[in-house]
Amino acid sequence: MKKYLEVFLSILTAMGGFVEIGELVFTVNAGAKFGYSLLWVVLLGTVGIIVYGEMAGRIAAVNQDPVFYLIRERNGYALGLGTLIAANIVCLLTCAAEIGGLALVLKLLVGGPYRLLVLGALLFLLLAVWFLSFQAIERVFGLLGLLMLVFVFSAIYLHPDWTQVGRSLLPNLPHVESPRDYLVYAYFCVALMSSIMLPYETYFYSSGAIEEKWTEPDLWINRTTSYLGMGFGSIVSMGVLVTSAVVLGPLQIRVDSYEQAALMFVPAFGRWAVTLFACALGVGCFGAAIEITLNAGYVLSQSFGWPWGIDKARRDATRFCTAFTVVLLLSVLIAVVGFDPLQMTLISVALTVVIMPLVVLPFLVLMNDHQYVKQHKAGPLANGFLAALTIVGALMALVVIPLEIFGG
Amino acid sequence: MSDTIRLDRVIGRTIRTANNRKLGRLEECRAERRGDSWVITEWVIGAAGLFERLGVGVRMILGFDAGSSFVARWDQVDLRNPDRPRLVCSVEELKRA
Amino acid sequence: MEEHGLTRTIDVVHDVLDKHIVDRNGREMGRVDGISVELRGGAPPRLAEVLIGASVLGSRVNAVVGRWVQGVEHGLGIGEERPVRIRFSHVDEIGDKVKVDLAVGETGSETLERRLRTWILKIPGSR
Numbered sequence: 001m002k003k004y005l006e007v008f009l010s011i012l013t014a015m016g017g018f019v020e021i022g023e024l025v026f027t028v029n030a031g032a033k034f035g036y037s038l039l040w041v042v043l044l045g046t047v048g049i050i051v052y053g054e055m056a057g058r059i060a061a062v063n064q065d066p067v068f069y070l071i072r073e074r075n076g077y078a079l080g081l082g083t084l085i086a087a088n089i090v091c092l093l094t095c096a097a098e099i100g101g102l103a104l105v106l107k108l109l110v111g112g113p114y115r116l117l118v119l120g121a122l123l124f125l126l127l128a129v130w131f132l133s134f135q136a137i138e139r140v141f142g143l144l145g146l147l148m149l150v151f152v153f154s155a156i157y158l159h160p161d162w163t164q165v166g167r168s169l170l171p172n173l174p175h176v177e178s179p180r181d182y183l184v185y186a187y188f189c190v191a192l193m194s195s196i197m198l199p200y201e202t203y204f205y206s207s208g209a210i211e212e213k214w215t216e217p218d219l220w221i222n223r224t225t226s227y228l229g230m231g232f233g234s235i236v237s238m239g240v241l242v243t244s245a246v247v248l249g250p251l252q253i254r255v256d257s258y259e260q261a262a263l264m265f266v267p268a269f270g271r272w273a274v275t276l277f278a279c280a281l282g283v284g285c286f287g288a289a290i291e292i293t294l295n296a297g298y299v300l301s302q303s304f305g306w307p308w309g310i311d312k313a314r315r316d317a318t319r320f321c322t323a324f325t326v327v328l329l330l331s332v333l334i335a336v337v338g339f340d341p342l343q344m345t346l347i348s349v350a351l352t353v354v355i356m357p358l359v360v361l362p363f364l365v366l367m368n369d370h371q372y373v374k375q376h377k378a379g380p381l382a383n384g385f386l387a388a389l390t391i392v393g394a395l396m397a398l399v400v401i402p403l404e405i406f407g408g
Numbered sequence: 409m410s411d412t413i414r415l416d417r418v419i420g421r422t423i424r425t426a427n428n429r430k431l432g433r434l435e436e437c438r439a440e441r442r443g444d445s446w447v448i449t450e451w452v453i454g455a456a457g458l459f460e461r462l463g464v465g466v467r468m469i470l471g472f473d474a475g476s477s478f479v480a481r482w483d484q485v486d487l488r489n490p491d492r493p494r495l496v497c498s499v500e501e502l503k504r505a
Numbered sequence: 506m507e508e509h510g511l512t513r514t515i516d517v518v519h520d521v522l523d524k525h526i527v528d529r530n531g532r533e534m535g536r537v538d539g540i541s542v543e544l545r546g547g548a549p550p551r552l553a554e555v556l557i558g559a560s561v562l563g564s565r566v567n568a569v570v571g572r573w574v575q576g577v578e579h580g581l582g583i584g585e586e587r588p589v590r591i592r593f594s595h596v597d598e599i600g601d602k603v604k605v606d607l608a609v610g611e612t613g614s615e616t617l618e619r620r621l622r623t624w625i626l627k628i629p630g631s632r
Contacts (some may be wrong), residue, residue: 073523410541415552441514
């Protein structure tokens with residue numbers, strides 16, 4: 001019974017962690033600009049992250065070591081170092097964006113100067129990572145993750161054209177006013193894919209598998225958590241897109257503030273719109289910030305061979321604790337200096353998709369090494385799918401993102 | 409008289425033949441326990457060119473063996489200049505991996 | 506790794522380099538960041554020492570980075586004990602991890618961890 005409860009909470013945590021600031025920003029704008037058209041990208045990205053996440057959990061359970069631990073061993077130092085640096089740069093920027101987002105959420109809820117709220121967010125985060133165990137973090141964010149269902153409720157309440165929604169789950173091109181809009185559409189495809197397939201989620205998931213002490217007999221838990229957790233998360237994401245398409249689409253506005261985005265809840269929730277939106281976004285940002293912070297500690301410690309683990313006494317893993325604290329403080333510094341969280345989100349998402357091959361391909365090598373996964377090797381279908389997705393995504397990003405930036 | 413070199417700096421270096429042709433890269437060395445010591449018995453030499461290495465990468469991602477080119481005995485490799493390892497025999501004398 | 510009667514052969518890069526290294530009690534000491542080899546004219550080269558330390562890693566990128574990291578280690582007051590050198594004769598087991606027949610306290614690999622511990626224990630409520 002206890003095991004099933006743990007699995008249930010793990011699913012909720014995976015679901016709650018799916019929607020964070022980057023994903024929300026792009027999904028809201030995707031819906032506002034292109035209606036339901038980009039739903040297929042959300043679906044494709046979800047399949048990608050499920051495949052990727054399940055593999056990462058599998059390596060951890062079978063090998064009793066998490067993914068990042070093994071990347072340097074299997075692929076050599078140079079590639080391991082490249083992956084580490086890339087992962088940490090993205091972590092830093094994404095964490096800064098989440099903390100900035102959290103501060104803006106607090107501003108929506110209670111008001112106050114932005115910088116003071118950033119420091120307030122820092123305090124909450126430090127308390128959480130220093131004094132909570134892994135299970136406590138999972139339980140808290142698992143239950144808070146239920147709040148994300150407001151997006152699904154809102155989408156259903158609005159009675160969208162379900163036939164059109166269904167059709168949009170297959171690759172399609174929207175009706176556009178000018179050819180330039182196709183470029184914008186391509187940019188959104190790349191950005192949405194990137195914001196869903198965040199590498200830190202799989203490293204965190206794989207480290208979490210070790211913290212939870214999964215072994216080979218627990219592979220069913222890994223499959224259940226990744227399929228259902230991320231699957232439900234994707235439904236939340238689709239709820240965001242559909243709601244935005246129905247409410248904000250006809251208004252023809254470009255959403256560049258959270259106050260504007262919160263408007264999409266007005267039809268379903270009336271005067272509670274801003275509060276509910278802020279709470280849901282806050283939960284997403286807070287959970288993501290904790291995950292990213294801990295992940296930075298995990299990947300640095302696993303690369304350099306330091307003792308690690310949030311369930312260890314802090315005095316037994318001092319370099320791990322120092323590493324994640326330093327990353328958190330640096331992220332807060334970036335947020336406090338005043339970079340716009342939305343801009344940071346755009347940069348971190350763009351960087352993520354470009355470095356994706358550097359992160360995913362060494363991982364695929366690992367997934368095919370009998371020494372590390374025994375008989376649980378990845379099949380050619382999964383390999384080919386992930387490899388193609390990341391390479392095509394990176395190539396598209398290299399073309400589309402500069403064009404988008406220079407084209408304004 | 410003995411010199412000490414860093415293995416991690418030798419690995420990945422291109423090894424050249426006696427007539428200065430690129431043969432491949434030192435990818436691995438095999439060692440054997442003799443008494444209290446571990447001694448290097450063989451060097452594994454892998455692909456040198458970029459396209460060959462990309463091919464190796466693709467094979468590894470798809471789950472095939474990376475493959476390698478040659479195996480040289482310890483006395484067939486000169487490491488006195490670790491930045492420029494050299495073969496001290498002909499290529500024909502090497503074992504194929 | 507292969508067993509051939511009484512001898513054992515290993516693939517040094519695959520089986521030792523970059524592997525985690527633990528002491529005789531199973532405590533983490535870090536990773537095998539480098540290996541030194543003794544060249545002996547007329548005899549096969551011998552694996553001399555396992556090297557642990559950030560400056561060793563840095564020098565694998567290039568010599569300048571290695572020296573810079575060495576400077577940082579001196580700045581942190583652990584330069585004297587870096588890199589940690591463990592004679593290969595102390596390597597007991599080579600498997601998923603490399604195990605040595607020393608205790609972590611007999612090497613300098615935990616110095617930074619211990620120094621940080623004195624700070625961390627000052628945080629109220631820290632366990």
